[in-house]
Amino acid sequence: MTEASLTGANASTEVPLKRRLRRAERTRQVKALALVLPLLVFLLFTFAGPIAGMLWRAVDDREVRQVLPQTVAALASWDGKDLPDEETFAALASDILAARTSGTIAIAAKRLNYALNGFRTILTSTARNLKAAPERGTAKETLGKINPAWRERATWTTIRDASGPVTGFYLLAALDLVRNVDGAIVAAPPDQAIYRSLFTRTFIISLSVTALCLILGFPVAYLLATLPPGRSNLLMIFVLLPFWTSLLVRTCAWIVLLQSKGVVNDSLHWLGIIDEPLRLIYNRFGVCVAMTHVLLPFMILPLYSSMKAISPAYMRAAASLGAPPVTAFLRIYLPQTLPGIGAGSLLVFILALGYYITPALVGGAADQMISYFIALYTTETANWGLASALGAVLLLATLLLALVYGKLVQGQQVTGGMKN
Amino acid sequence: MEAGMVTPAPALVRFSGIQKTYDGEHLVVKNLDLDIRKGEFITLLGPSGSGKTTTLMMLAGFEVPTHGEIYLAGRPIKNMPPHKRDIGMVFQNYALFPHLTIAENIAFPLSVRKTNKADVQERVGSALRMIKMENLAHRRPGQLSGGQQQRVALARALVFNPQLVLMDEPLGALDKRLREQMQLEIKQLHETMGITVVYVTHDQSEALTMSDRIAVFNDGIVQQIDKPDALYEHPVNSFVAHFIGENNVLAGTVETVDKDYCRVALAGGGTVTARAVNVSGAGASTSLSVRPERIAIVPEGTSSDGPNRLPAKVQNTIYLGDHALAVLDVSGNAEFMVKLQPGAHDSLTHGANVSVTFRPEDCLALDPV
Incomplete structure (x- = not known):
């Protein structure tokens, strides 16, 4: 009887118990959410918002649509095989006259000039020479007389391709691709194809800096993890020192050190090792040295934390089992530092990808990285679309890397795991 | 004192006038002379700080004696690096390599000796059978219980047939019942394999259960070396009388x-x-x-x-x-x-x-x- 009533009680309380648990959990979750809410809001406005805005700008294409609305509407039905019909020419003439009045012609001219060099001249000369709306049926002839470019199909496909509201133009340009007259995606002409090599250069510089950081940082991290606490704290201060100095100051310090009349060259000359000053700065060497210096702590700290977790007993065990020091290091120590190596390398690599100030100050023209061009397009030429597209491609590449790394680390944790 | 030994086997290990100091002021081990015979199970017993672990570490090669010489099978080994000593060691916290499977852990001493693959497989297999863990060969140490990890550590230290096996408080982290069971298992392994074991512990009942001879350490000095019953019945001083039983x-x-x-x-x-x-x-x-x-x-x-x-x-x-x-x-x-x-x-x-x-x-x- 007692047994029966016990199971009965269990069955009847099971659902309410679950609900109670959920309610209790919910309170906890709400509290946790309240704690992270300020940061979440902050990030939303300062991080997620701008990034979304940037991604949108990479495909946003409404300038031509706003300035030449009738032309865009008329071109929607154009088959693209021959020149557009008379009505489209008339629409363009009317649009140009309206834009001249409102002074917006330059906006469309700038956008169209990105796609077809010289379009600015075509549009502005047409706007200047078009006195009044052409007689009915003569628009084609009038415009063609003002500028023969209107008799070419490419001029019109350019307008059509730029008619928005969204475009792949900037993203394609960021990958050295264009649409040709027939709308097919082809490689950009060699004189405009600079971005792929730019991305390659950015990745090569970042990889070199990451490798340098790993080579220089690994022994330091090992020393940090194995020294007695007093001395390792002192060493840690030296490692962290770069964090407490401004990036600009550190970079300028390298200029002082490495320039042709700088400390390094003077010392080498004084020692009689060199006769001519070495070229140490405004080239790839200077960029790598300065960036490695700045990024080294980001490599050392993850390495240090992964090494700190490796008990010295493992190396002793390996030695007692007959492994010479090098074997023990390669087979026992190194594999256990892999998560730290991965985390440090990823951190340094991703930070290096976005470097701007340091290459700009200590690099030559051939050492500028993608960020330099993003800055150039946003601040100098106001080509927001291309700047955003370059940023989007960079962001995508970085995310992919992070994803791959995440998969690797996750795979390791599932099978790894250590207790002692 | 060692009246029980009829035909003393030749000493496998000889500590001769060993002294050890870490700070140059205090001797952790003061003038140690100790012979360990082939095939015996000797326990270094003493309170913490008595010098027993330091003695073991000097034998393993992780510490260098400040003075004196250690002989292994007649050869001086003071300056021989640990990996050349052919001494198996079981550590307090097992020290199983966390990134390797159980089988890989046990195979490690064989693979660093460049044993051929078939031989490695066979010996790892028989080691796994010895500790009754064939079915866990592909687990990682983190997925095993403390007792299982200890068995693996034992198998790893024995698989390459070392001339000497050192154990540094190997059962310290286990609960009482498991500890007693493992004591018997280790004792049995010692008897069936005929290995020489140097065992360090501060637990006198563990020492009494397992040892052929016990060396009682205090203040860096061996107070008495004897068979368990002799130590209990005939302690030579108050420390030994008090520490044992x-x-x-x-x-x-x-x-x-x-x-x-x-x-x-x-x-x-x-x-x-x-x-x-x-x-x-x-x-x-x-x-x-x-x-x-x-x-x-x-x-x-x-x-x-x-x-x-x-x-x-x-x-x-x-x-x-x-x-x-x-x-x-x-x-x-x-x-x-x-x-x-x-x-x-x-x-x-x-x-x-x-x-x-x-x-x-x-x-x-x-x-x-």
Whole structure:
């Protein structure tokens, strides 16, 4: 009887118990959410918002649509095989006259000039020479007389391709691709194809800096993890020192050190090792040295934390089992530092990808990285679309890397795991 | 002291005049001379800081003696790196490589010796069978219990047939029941494989259970090396008597010494006859040591044989299942323990006045504490 009533009680309380648990959990979750809410809001406005805005700008294409609305509407039905019909020419003439009045012609001219060099001249000369709306049926002839470019199909496909509201133009340009007259995606002409090599250069510089950081940082991290606490704290201060100095100051310090009349060259000359000053700065060497210096702590700290977790007993065990020091290091120590190596390398690599100030100050023209061009397009030429597209491609590449790394680390944790 | 050994086997390990200091001021090991015979199970027993672990680490090659020489199979090994010593070691926290599977862990000492693959597989297989863990070969150490990890550590230290196996408090992290089971397993492995084991522990019952000989360490000095029963029955000084097993201490002064025995006047009153083990002569102060199970309680007023009878007052009785303890106040020692048959404690009332008797041969006159 007692047994029966016990199971009965269990069955009847099971659902309410679950609900109670959920309610209790919910309170906890709400509290946790309240704690992270300020940061979440902050990030939303300062991080997620701008990034979304940037991604949108990479495909946003409404300038031509706003300035030449009738032309865009008329071109929607154009088959693209021959020149557009008379009505489209008339629409363009009317649009140009309206834009001249409102002074917006330059906006469309700038956008169209990105796609077809010289379009600015075509549009502005047409706007200047078009006195009044052409007689009915003569628009084609009038415009063609003002500028023969209107008799070419490419001029019109350019307008059509730029008619928005969204475009792949900037993203394609960021990958050295264009649409040709027939709308097919082809490689950009060699004189405009600079971005792929730019991305390659950015990745090569970042990889070199990451490798340098790993080579220089690994022994330091090992020393940090194995020294007695007093001395390792002192060493840690030296490692962290770069964090407490401004990036600009550190970079300028390298200029002082490495320039042709700088400390390094003077010392080498004084020692009689060199006769001519070495070229140490405004080239790839200077960029790598300065960036490695700045990024080294980001490599050392993850390495240090992964090494700190490796008990010295493992190396002793390996030695007692007959492994010479090098074997023990390669087979026992190194594999256990892999998560730290991965985390440090990823951190340094991703930070290096976005470097701007340091290459700009200590690099030559051939050492500028993608960020330099993003800055150039946003601040100098106001080509927001291309700047955003370059940023989007960079962001995508970085995310992919992070994803791959995440998969690797996750795979390791599932099978790894250590207790002692 | 080592009367039990009929034909002493040649020493596999010889510590000769070993000294070790870390700071240049205090000797952690003071002048150690110790022979370890082939095939024996020797335990280095002592409290923490007594130098036993340092001794083991010097033998393994992780510490270098400040003075003296260590010989392994006749060869000096003071400056030989650990990986060339061919000594297997089991660590306190197992030190299984977390990124390798159980099978890979056990195969490690074989693969660094460039053993061929088929041979490795066979020996790892038989090692796994020995510890009954064939089905866990592809797990990682983190997925095993403490006892299983310890078995793997054992198998790993034995698989390459080292000439010597060192164990540094290997059972310290296990619970009592598992520890006792593992003690028997290790003992059995030692007997079936005929290996030489140097075992370090601070647990005297562990040492008594497993060892052929025990070296009792204190203050960097080996106090006594002997078989477990000899250590228990014939401790050479108060430290050993106190460290091995339960022990009652009575302070006193030697009155007369007559060959092996002496008369001792107790500080708390009364005189007893004791075996003169470690006394300098008449007039010297001494500590008497009597084991709790060698004492009888007799009611007041009854007569008893023998010269040693002291008045006592019952303080407390403790029931422990297989036996009982009476805590008495004897000659100023208020924690004088007497081991009784279970049930015998019922007749003792708290505060009752009784007498304790013990034979002179069970009462050892040792150095004063």
